[in-house]
Amino acid sequence: MNLPGAIDWKETVAPDEAERFERYASELRELQRKNARGGTPSRALHAKAHVGAFGELTVAPGLPEPLRVSLFAEQRTWPIYARFSNGSGRNQPDRTADIRGLALKLVGVPGRKLIPGLEDKLTQDFLFIQVPTVPFRTPDEFVSFVRIAAKGPGLLVPRLIGSLGLGRALSLLKGLATMPKVTSMATTPFYTALPLRFGATAAKLAVFPVGPTAVSPGTPASLRDDLDTRLRNGPLTWSLRAQLFVDERTTPIEDASVPWSEEISPFQELARLVLPQQDLTSARGTQLEGKIERMSFDPWHAVEELRPLGAMMRARAIAYRESVLERQAAPEPDEAVKLAG
Numbered sequence: 001m002n003l004p005g006a007i008d009w010k011e012t013v014a015p016d017e018a019e020r021f022e023r024y025a026s027e028l029r030e031l032q033r034k035n036a037r038g039g040t041p042s043r044a045l046h047a048k049a050h051v052g053a054f055g056e057l058t059v060a061p062g063l064p065e066p067l068r069v070s071l072f073a074e075q076r077t078w079p080i081y082a083r084f085s086n087g088s089g090r091n092q093p094d095r096t097a098d099i100r101g102l103a104l105k106l107v108g109v110p111g112r113k114l115i116p117g118l119e120d121k122l123t124q125d126f127l128f129i130q131v132p133t134v135p136f137r138t139p140d141e142f143v144s145f146v147r148i149a150a151k152g153p154g155l156l157v158p159r160l161i162g163s164l165g166l167g168r169a170l171s172l173l174k175g176l177a178t179m180p181k182v183t184s185m186a187t188t189p190f191y192t193a194l195p196l197r198f199g200a201t202a203a204k205l206a207v208f209p210v211g212p213t214a215v216s217p218g219t220p221a222s223l224r225d226d227l228d229t230r231l232r233n234g235p236l237t238w239s240l241r242a243q244l245f246v247d248e249r250t251t252p253i254e255d256a257s258v259p260w261s262e263e264i265s266p267f268q269e270l271a272r273l274v275l276p277q278q279d280l281t282s283a284r285g286t287q288l289e290g291k292i293e294r295m296s297f298d299p300w301h302a303v304e305e306l307r308p309l310g311a312m313m314r315a316r317a318i319a320y321r322e323s324v325l326e327r328q329a330a331p332e333p334d335e336a337v338k339l340a341g
């Protein structure tokens, strides 16, 4: 076995996948239209935002060589926008079990970007969910699940078995049932769950909360209320870390359902993410949240050195584009929020 940071990772692109991924993206767009019921469409997935906030990402001093990649090459601070969300394409109460998301957009990042037409933009995004690994092996399984779940909980199990076969349906249901329940978005780690290039090697990224976080007594009514209270009372801090590729068996690029062992490849700190104390309900907070809601967070808003890897990521390249066009998202920002004032 290689050491973490091996460079012999590779992608395997199926000859028919571009056409298949176009079909999946159209299917998600149809769900997005259906959920809009003739009104303004929200995101195809992660429709409900808890909070949109501003912050900073500061690269850790003295990073070892394999971690000094792209925007992590030097110790400096990047302004960021953050959006916390629920995974569903519908606006559901937070008590409904769901994926929870955290999307970050760094602004001012130089270098040629990957999406055709957006090469000169200054943004680099990272998207996270609350699980380190998804139960889906491929985008085909992911979209099958989204398609079936959208029909309602009624015949979920037989429909999944019919679509994926008994074995895959059961392991998928087990994976979903054992997903950690998120009671606060400020105290839970969030993971990219899928790999990206990391210079010469590949990596998965994650953010881990660094306490203590300010909170007032009482039970918050929603995930938004919890974040709102905490941010009103003080800053929130996370450690952004990378887990480096080892080899195809231990840390596969294409099969998204295989966990990358933290014993073999531990997460290593890259930077600190801080959302400073802020009032979401102030005039400035409300304006900022409106702006963030219209933004597009996409793992393909990236430089080549941090290119998303694997079939699930390649499917996302098309799906996010369709969703963003459908809801007429704002163009990429070229300026960050001014921290002072």
Ligand code: HEM
Residues within 6 Å of the ligand: 024, 028, 042, 043, 044, 045, 046, 083, 084, 085, 100, 101, 102, 103, 127, 128, 129, 134, 139, 142, 191, 192, 193, 194, 295, 296, 297, 312, 313, 315, 316, 319, 320, 323, 324, 327
């Ligand atoms: C498994 C890893 C994944 C993670 C960590 C992830 C995370 C996220 C997050 C955090 C958002 C919300 C972004 C925001 O706040 O604007 C989002 C949106 C979205 N995701 Fe994913 N996602 C994953 C997989 C996928 C896959 C496989 C697909 C489809 C093939 C997909 C399709 C979408 C779409 C269409 C949106 C809405 C895009 C928009 O309109 O801005 N995601 N995802």
